Amino acid sequence: MAKNPQLNANGELKHLLSIEGLPRDIISAILDTAEPFTEVAEREVKKLPLLRGKSVFNLFFENSTRTRTTFEIAAKRLSADVINLNVSTSSTNKGETLLDTVDNLVAMQADMFVVRHASSGAPYLIAQHLESTNRPNVHVVNAGDGRHAHPTQGLLDMYTIRHFKRDFTQLTVAIIGDILHSRVARSQIHALTTLGVPEVRAIGPKTLLPTDVERLGVRVFHDMREGLKGVDVVMMLRLQNERMTGSLLPSPQEYFKFFGLTEEKLALAKPDAIVLHPGPMNRGVEIDSAVADGVQAVILPQVTFGIAVRMAVMSMLARG
């Protein structure tokens, strides 16, 4: 097996591509680094000079407003120059390959790429290409690749859980919904198991669970009520519109009935359980408004923490 492409020879973070394969101390270091960054947002001048003079390219081959915006804010708070490229609407349509695009941007002295791509593994291809073309000082952050990984989302979820629950080793966590197609769920599962969460549950219909998902270290439930019993953290997943009807699911109504989070189902979890959602939410499909806006939801703090976590990742990469 090839060496882990996201760590350098000293085992330090060179790219952030996936949470799988990241040692626990690096994950903890990212969360610790993010801690003081949450205060930057409270200041009159919300800026730190850590990335001054650096160029960060948001390279989005797939549309996203929220993730791109939070990366942009994070980079700007670190004083980087940020260039947003929606490649889905530009050069690749003219036949330019992914790696040609990267080479051109490297020639413009890019220091960091924040990459979102519809194909699993695309950020690895870029990282490997930078390696083979001898560009050790250019870093890649995976902002979501296909169904594979969304590591900064996983990390901000861990930050949120740590903020509200402190000790990972005492928790039962349930991840609910379309785990098959979810890069978020995969990153969450790896982060939770690496941080020592003793029980991670995966809840969903058989059509939306990946083959052999148990081997990732989760306990599978098909009955949401059963799976929610006694959990400390409820992590909901977004159900994409195109998957609501067809051969995976019969209808959004039936999905909501069996796998939507309502106050009544949430009552089966621990009384102080928190509810996370990576957004954007489909109210009335995977989550009821009463829960989304309820006291147990920590969905807006997730967004705030997300900026601090992305600042932490980018500053650690630039330093390394």
Added chain:
Amino acid sequence: MKIHIRNGHVVDPANRIDARQDLFIAAGRIVAVGQAPEGFTANRTVDAAGLIVAPGLVDLSARLREPGFEYKATLESELGAAVAGGVTSLACPPDTDPPLDEPGLVEMLKHRARNLNLAHVYPHGALTVKLKGQTLTEMGELAEAGCVAFSQANTVVQDTQVLMRALQYAATFGYSVWLQPQDSYLAKEGVAHDGEVASRLGLAGIPVLAETVAIATVVQLVRATGVHVHFARISSAAGLRMIEEARAEGLKVTCDVSINHLHLCDVDIGYFNAHCRMEPPLRAQSDREALRRGLAEGRIDAVCSDHTPVDDDAKQLPFAEAETGATGLELLLPLTLKWAQEMKLPLSTALARITSDAARILGIPAGTLSPGANADICIFDPRADSRISRESLRSQGKNTPFLGLELAGLTRYTLAAGHVVFER
């Protein structure tokens, strides 16, 4: 041209010869093994001391990319690669552009190959027009033009009525049909074996069921039509078991496996290595073990390179977008030897799978050193290691997961129809 190959160790599985012997060639044919015929004077003597003298290898599947994909490879480059790998006869699937569905295309291909005077080319005709799975091709005309079997390459006939009629029609004339078993619906959008690795990497899976469901259907049709079906590139333990059962019942079915599936499994995808994107997908380790044993015991009839040269642009893409396949003509011998060594098999068993067994499936006069046979010969050094690199490969395709590996089994001389067509 008379050639005397001396001091070599002859391994000819078809004739159960495994001994130090000399070989004598005249007028394109083997004239004697052991003692020189009366009055034989060689124009050339090849000293094969320390080398193995084997029948020229027979590869059941090598894409030559002509016509239509000359930017990926040409007849010249790939037949050069073939003889550099000791391959003197090869079957090519019909998935060119246009596909080999007309006699004129087949004649042209055979003519161009013959003029190059390297390896012998045995085209497979398309089973259906444009490989679309709708209309039968003129199989009789195609056979007369030189097609040795009919195939859909790695596409499928979705319409089972068309498939049944194609098999009936082929059975009418006694033609063989080669099918790569995969249910297109179960494999839809899939790019890797549906298992833990694909689940971790977030790659859409192709379940083993895609293979077994297709085999089940074809076996029923074979029983009804009596046609000989060769299952090309099986990938799973469960699929192999079903083919064995059909064979035990007396049905005319055979099967092969690719060198890639003998040595690799889904874990080798590692961090999205696009060289491991194959059709069918690399499956679980337990499948690989079953295929290795099946080939050793002859339950799988032969191993082939499944040679598929792909240009760099089509491989340097995210895994799911990359083109499938690996270059293999120059790896068939070393990887077969590696398998045999790891399985502790005699050299003659290993060579049988890429000479006489393969020739029997294709129904061609090749894969033997019998006196009177075509002088197609592969002389190789079983010990010399060579490192597989972009530079060492003569094929235009540099796409293989085995780049960087040291492999034993270096071809020193290749003879086709009595001529030395390669030496190093």
